[in-house]
Amino acid sequence: MISFFRRFITSKVGVAFMLVFLGVIAFAFVAGDLSNTTLGGATTAGRAGAVATVGGDDVTEGQLSDRIRREYEAARRQQPDLTFETYLAQGGLDSVLTRMLSSLALDRFARAQGMTVSTAAEVAQIQQMQSFRGLDGNFDRAAFDGLLRQLGMSEAEFRSEIAREMLASQVLVAVAGAASPPDAIVRAQANLLLEGRTGSAAFVPASSITVPAPTPADLQDFYRRNIARYTVPERRVARYALVDRDALPIAAPTEAQIAAAYRENAARYAATETRTLSQVILPTEAAARTVAERVRGGTPLAAAASAAGVEPATLPGQTRDAFARLSSAPVAAAAFAAPQGGVTAPARSGLGWHVVRVDAVDRTAGRSLDQARAELTAELTTARREAALGDVVARVQDEIGGGATFEEAAAATGLRIVSTPALLPDGREAGATATPQPLAVQVARAVFGTEPDADPVVQEVVPNQTYALVAVAQVVPAAAPPLAQVADRVTADLRQQRVLAEARRIATDIARRANGPTSLSQALSAAGRSLAVTRVEATRQELAGQVTPQTAALFSLRPEAARAFEAADRSGWYVVHLDEVRRGNAANRPDIVAAAQNVLTGQLGQEYAEQFVAAARAAVGVTRNEDGINRVRASLSGGQ
Template sequence: MLSLIRRLINSKVGLIITFAFLAIIGLAFAATDINGLNSAATPTGDTVATIGKRKLTETELRSRVQSEMENARQQQPGLDMISFVNNGGLDGSLNRTIDGLALEQYGLAQGMVVSKRAIDGQIASFPSLQSLDGKFNQKLYEQLLAQQRLTDQQVRADIARSIIGQQLMAQMGRANPVPLQLALPYASLLLEKREGQVGFIPTRAMAEGAPPTDAEVATFYKRNIARYTVPERRVIRYAIVTHDQLKGSTTPTEAEVAAAYQAQRAKYAPTEKRTLVQVILADQASANALAAKVKAGTPIETAARAAGLEPATLTAVEKATYAGQSSAALADAAFAAAKGAVVGPLRSALGFAVVRVDAIEQVAGKTLEQAKPELIAALTKDKTARALSAMHDTIDEAIADKATFAEVVADQKLTAQVTPALLSDGRNPDDATVKAAPDFLPVVAAAFAAEQGDSPQLVPMDQEGGFAIVGLDRVVPATAPALAQIRPAIARDFAIDRARVAARKISADIVAKINKGTPIAQAFAQSGVKAPPIQPINASRAQLASAGRNVPAPLALMFSMTEKTGKLLELGNNEGWAIVYLNHIERGNAANQPNIVQATRADLGKVLSNEYAEQFVGAIRRQVGVKKNDKAIATVRAALTGQGGAN
């Protein structure tokens, strides 16, 4: 029940946590990156978990974690793998993957089948695989599979797994309001108010102390080696082919310009455009009557509205266009009449038309010389696009025939470049002043998706057809620099940590005194530390719930305390320690607030649905049988965070 209350207070309701892994499929396709869908690939590496008859390997888990981290980085650009793993990313990915595989095996054992048609529909529904007309584009799908080194069978297996999971969990996501008597205590809890005080012992208020010895620095470095470990980096070889690079070799000849001019002669011929106001009537008699009024001097707009119609104005329309919209006879008459003349009634495609000529515009044609700049630009763009496409296809075929990066670049006479050892977000840890350009990140992503010895990849670079040939030169394992190389930084961190520990001891002494009855102000004064003034804090649980994740940590801690007690709270970034004291609790009563009770009933229903879903998946895991290999999981964790390389 305590976990139920915490979820309600923090507004974490309505979440079917079990199926977060399904989002990977949609996100991956939407970002034109289906690298996360490799769970059906040939298993490689040690087994991290056995789910029934299915083995989940280190390679599969690592790939899944990397894919989820990349998706998370879309929301948090500064996120790195170490932070992602340390905040539960690895454990979350592992559990979601195990849940998905367990549900799949359970569903198959119950006779569940996913039809080919259902999978086809899922694939065809991804927007990134649709042409401009909204229809599924098989070529785009095949290109994505080739770029990510996946097969159609692998993708279909993952989609089938997700559909089985969705079907099994569909009923679990439905929430039903709980009884009023059960909801009332929780609704009253939201109205609870608390009042207390908070004081701070800053790390910077501690004495500086003696410089650390070599032994202290070495011990601190060894104990905190993960902090100084540089994650895995990769040296990338690449060559970029852009639209602008080929422009010089795709300039059209005089003959090509002349041919294009002849092919578009109608476009450059002199033409006449007219602005017409027309009224369409259903029968001849009504059209004759309206035409008579207009020719007698009544404005066509007035005559049309008197008949319950609204005239249409066609601005700057050409004869051929108008003939297609109406009829050849009507177009001939309208374009033969003088400005201000009234034509009709004549039969059109929709009825009988009465037309007034409002304006006549003579558009001069263009000679070949006048049209040449426009023609050259259009022909150059077209020839360049075709040249880019042809080069792309040639390189793609060469790669399929096992050509190396060096062979491809030499054959196409391209300029190859080599990056320094880059992190997965494109940064060079040896030069913090340089950041990867956003348009270069696809190259980095491709290199980090590759394995040593893989064939080069073709990566789209722009909307004009430009692309890059990307090869993985070498992998620099995650490692920590030598102690001597970063000793000043370690010494500084040691001094800060020493001050943090000293601040904690003083803070713990203050808490001990408070809990023995010493007033908080007196306990702070006796510490001898020059601390900031003690601040009052107060709020209701409803305020905490509405603030979501933006609740200050001391305020959140106060709502987990017993009245007339103090607690210690560490601040982030080695800032120091907070001492929170709870003075008073004012109990809430929602008996006379039906709106709050009803909302609580609904929220509790969602939370309980999540509980049922977790229990259901847990039962399936027990029935299918799940065994984790803690050693293999630790190996994956070390590889992702750089501990393996450092050790």
């Protein structure tokens, strides 16, 4: 995930809206291609305790550290094996700081222009966030408060973030929306999309190459230089005790309890009757009588209704009570007194006079206590198991909350303790390739989500079914195994490296010979290589779809040039030669012109947004304190 962040922040696409602040909060951070431009502002020693100033206000070391940790936790939810060290090494600190400074600068700039965000807008934005909605789909205050506690933020801080990002979004949307590329550039881009290229390609397979067997010294040297490749990441041994709903001892429901449940659900087991009804509603009793008489005389209801200027409505699956709520008690009484195929006399509701035809009658016989016994027993048993599960989980949590150790909490609730092998963060053992079991995944998530000396945690394994009391038993530091244990793997890796190096040499030699007017076939012949040559061609527009790497390579070459590149699966090396370029003409392709217009408008809007962010930072005044930044970097580099 962090690699995605870095690619995004250094791309034009990421200019206006950067990423999600946390996996559960829709904070759109603004910034963009800032690390490679002059948006950083001045650099100075700065005030103690500050990493930067924005418009004279300090951004403190604590604020930056807190934000980095929050974003790391969000990243780790998406990538459980992401370590804090990797997050920092891949630019997490710089990414967070850049977005913080740009967001603050845009906020100050917008407010200086008189822009504000109302309290009502803040509240509406928060209430729309999916993470704060309860089971009924409405805003859940408890969920909101719980997440704030988890984040260590006050409501005022959270709402301040919301207002800041809303202001930034309003500014950048307006700026980006002003983009309008010139027609001449749009036409040139449309022509470029229709440009076609034809070439030829050959493949040098690694499987066709033989290299000498590596010596022990070769293996030792390769292993030493690539030790990180064979290093096993940190693993953790867990101790857990399962609380399984179906394994909990419970008393079977008594006859009295089953009978009571039957009485409480009497409506469910009573005989039922539903009817499919067709009705027309007319304004006067006389008109209703005329329609009823015509239908009884054989006229279809639709024809009789049409003659009266109305249309019939069909209501399937109606109970008497449900239909009474739609009409009135007298109308429903008449409809449920008539036989199947019968037509009622006019009856009145608040809507008018009803004429109802009974299209179908569906009767379901009631069920006696004996007939419902098995169903009720199963329901009562499930309810008891769920209650017992909740009781045991609550007791375990109470024991832990009261200071009990893992062993004491398990013993107090009669749970059996199990130890796992050393697990990776995804629940696998080192070297295993099979998908781990859900239990191993959840146990690993629990032990990697807590400090080694922290209290045990209760982890949900199967919702409403299985929970596990989990504690860290041992931390196995990252380490590389002895060469003897991985000799076969090292030998295969070294051989593959040498085979690919030889394939590269061959492909590069062919490409060198094919540069210029020499065709790829002629170059292969001159190099003494017998390889199949295939024709490749495409338009630039087709690059947006699924094309082969050798086809895509055509558009990185000049005419009559050749290039060698490695296959994505490392199975060999390709040589691609560009034979012909056909210029595009979009004069009669309004669809292509429109597509080019959309692409350029988006790119130009992103450029406008980038430049606006730069101007806002310059106008407000953004100053970085490298000493403070380095202090934060040093304090965080020791771990979480």
